[in-house]
Amino acid sequence: MLQAYALLDAILEAEWEYRYYSFNSKWSPTEHMGSMRNGSGDDLFAVFDASGCFLRGFDHESPMTPWRKTPPSIWPGVLEAVPPQFSSSVQEPAFHMEDTTFCVWCLNGEPAWSRGSIEFPDDSEDPDGSEWMLSALDGDPTTYQSFAKEYFELDVALDAISRVLAHEPLSIELLNAFPSSRDIQDVAIDAEEIGYPVQP
Structure with missing residues (x-):
């Protein structure tokens, strides 16, 4: 769940230091690490x-x-x-x-x-x-939707959140489902660190 939340935060916020959730799939050769900082x-x-x-x-x-x-x-x-x-x-x-x-x-x-x-x-x-x-971290898309409304002051569609929680590969079409101005190439770089799948 932390992995999906980290990708959602990366879509909505370009600057890492302002994100709430993060995930490092390369924390060590044998470990992944997820975190939350409010x-x-x-x-x-x-x-x-x-x-x-x-x-x-x-x-x-x-x-x-x-x-x-x-x-x-x-x-x-x-x-x-x-x-x-x-x-x-x-x-x-x-x-x-x-x-x-x-x-x-x-x-x-x-x-x-x-x-x-x-x-x-x-x-x-x-x-x-x-x-x-x-x-x-209950996996309910409404939980993250409420969080994004309060923390990022953004209205995010439940369907878009659900697609990320289901680990649908990142694509331009998926990115466009969010109220985000981020470039797909930049989000893909974040996705690689997070370990989230990206559409070829």
Whole structure:
């Protein structure tokens, strides 16, 4: 889903630094990496490799923020149970793991996502920020349509969004379905980095 969202953002916004979602299909020879940054201090990073998927997020207003105390410290249980297969991600400086409020993972072959054994604070409905952050990745085209209306101030047709969510190869015809003035060649360059298919 992050891959499709990254292509949608690339269609609607030419400048990478102003995009909300991004995806790097060449993060390493064996890894893909997707991310979200909202410009207000909240972010998430997801790594996909042969082991499965590792995802960490940070909600700066969460009651579980490491900055709730001095010196800052990650909430007990958030990272302690991360499988060793994802140790390189836990140690990745670009993910600034010291600013983590939630962490989930799914090893290949497992039927569901996992997280550590955490005693959550009982004074918040979404204590670690994972509910609002991950619910945006539900794959519903109306979810992204509402997001684009608020974030980019653009009205995007549901059909156009659905085509990208279905990974229809990028083409001039597909690009023209969006309220975008971007050139197909420029979007194709972004698509290559994202790893999104492009029509020959």
